[in-house]
Amino acid sequence: MSLCSSVIKTLIFFTCSLHLSSADTHSLKYFFTGVTPGINFPEFTLVGQVDGAQFVYYDSNIRKMIPTTEWIQKYVEEDYWNRETQKLQGNQGNIKASVDILMQRFNQTTGVHTVQLMYGCEFDDDGTVRGYRQEGYDGEDFISLDLKTETWTAAKQQALITKNKWDNDPSETVGRKNYLENICIEWLKMYMSYGRETLERKDPPTASVFQKHSPSPEVVCHATGFFPKEVTISWRKDGEDVNEDVELRETLPNEDRSFQKRSILKVPAEDLQKHTYTCVIQHSSLKEELVLEVPKGGGLMPIIVGVLVALVVLVAVVAGIMVWKKKNSGERWKEADVKFSENRFTLSNS
Template sequence: MFLINYSKLCVQPGPWLPPAAWTRLLALFQLQLLHLLLLPQPLFLSYPLPRVFHTVVSEPGPGLPWYSRVGYVDDQVIFNYTSESQRVEPRSVWMAQNEDPEFWDFQNFWAQRWQAWFNASLNTLRELYNQSEGFHIIQMITGCDLREDNTTWGFYQDSYDGRDFLTFHKETMTWVAADIGAQITKRRWDAEIGDYQHWKRYLEERCIPWLRSSLEYGKETLQRKVRPTARVSDRSSHDRLTTLSCKVSGFYPRDITVTWLKNGESRQQETYSEGILPSGDGTYQTWVTMEIDPKIKAHYSCQVEHESLLEPLSVPWEPSNSLIPIVAGVITAVLLIGVIIGVVIWKKKHPGKEPGMRGFPGLAGPLTYL
């Protein structure tokens, strides 16, 4: 029988929103943050959106604090808090320069409140699932967005050890449960009318104003456009096929379309993408590959579409001529044979002499130097 002790499990209101907090799991903290950061955004989004990640682990280690709280606007980290530092620290110059000390004190106060709340939640969930040892993780992601028609959109997702728990829908003011345990908690929260108002107020009175000010502070960074560069290459693969690779790098913002064309027609269904990854310098990179039969004559090119480009960038693939090394080898062999024959003839005509620079025109030294 699945039982939950409500006196311990998320029945006390969270700092700003209803109590609940377990987001999507990945095995390592850094990979989980990267994965969520790079998730495709819904098509209706029009501006960079702020997101806050809360992470709690049962077994901290080097580079993996017990609790962390990281704030993003789009792909820019704007602040960071960990249980080790015990202080919210600005991570972007434009936030540090524009927000006053009161803002950071405010963020620090609530980060510590969240830390205490997550501590109780982790203990409760381990008891709930009868877990005494081992690595366990709780994470929560929250955020909001401002659409072009000036309407707002907010999201909340949580999970424990990779199992989705609850999602909040602001438009319908309802919780969506992912499993039996979440259904029990959902019914409890559905009865707490005030919890909905807490979450709605957070989205409308805190998150959206924060988004507006952040967009203004960071507009030079968030709205910058950096042109991509593209390079194509090829390599032999299985079954005598050739793998074409198109590497596109150095672009910002992140959204980009890279397509292989065959005789001017898109071959999207035949391509494989490595995904879009950070380059480490504030820009992004990606790879798109496609296998072809080199015996089939066709024109292949890599086409790149990005908002920094006035028109698509097209880089043609020039097949390497496999006959060149063969021809070069044959010519070298013929020349070598000719030299050997010449030396033999010279020796027959001049017995007892060694060919040198004078004795054999064209040779710059002994035969061993050839």
């Protein structure tokens, strides 16, 4: 694998997975990555998110944890940034050691390799809480914590050493469970109170539908400018749901801290002439679902149908968001987040 393709794989690993939840779900997430040195990319990075919106960032080049949204900068004292910066500077050595350990386990001596961690929590308005902690290596699952059984799940044979050590260490099981399901939720609620005006806003999507004819006929439904992050895009044929030949892309952030998403439907051109296809968008900002009819005439001219509102443009600091998707299961990985000060990077090599 070339250096370029390896880095691209890493970034895709962290951006393609999403946890689709209701509009009444709130989440706190932290994403970490460690990369082998020698490339034009920080060896260690952290991105923190609340409800899918970035609010803190750190990397090994700037060596400082910085706020990336106004509300966190307004409410958190300077001592907080200094304290967490010191912790993250210490974690750089730990994650570097983890990269070295896993390269040894996989019998690798050269190349670009990555260690990735995502962990955190979320709660629904009905009181349901969830926590996650998952780790990956080179864009694939490595080990994760099962909070129900309070045990670790090894996705690779090379992770069994770590699993056995952590399963026998209460601080790696019961302690983390308490943090993810209780302490993390307290931090999330505190951050929600700080950024309520921003985080609880409802921005409706602007949507368009257009046809593409190369390399194969397909119809694209694109929604953008919406907040919060959760959105549903589906297809109908003559009023009936269509589930086959549909490619749902990941939800991506815009620079104004809103989101965008697209769904692609592969359909023969003759079917478009015989039947009525519609794209249906559901979002918490909409009183009723948004329905866009696919034009029968073809071409690339979009039909702009969505409701457009004035968006307050905040200072955007966009960083690589790190998430991976489950390789051997049809279920999507749920995004994981948590207060990074509780993180322990070093993997067992004994």
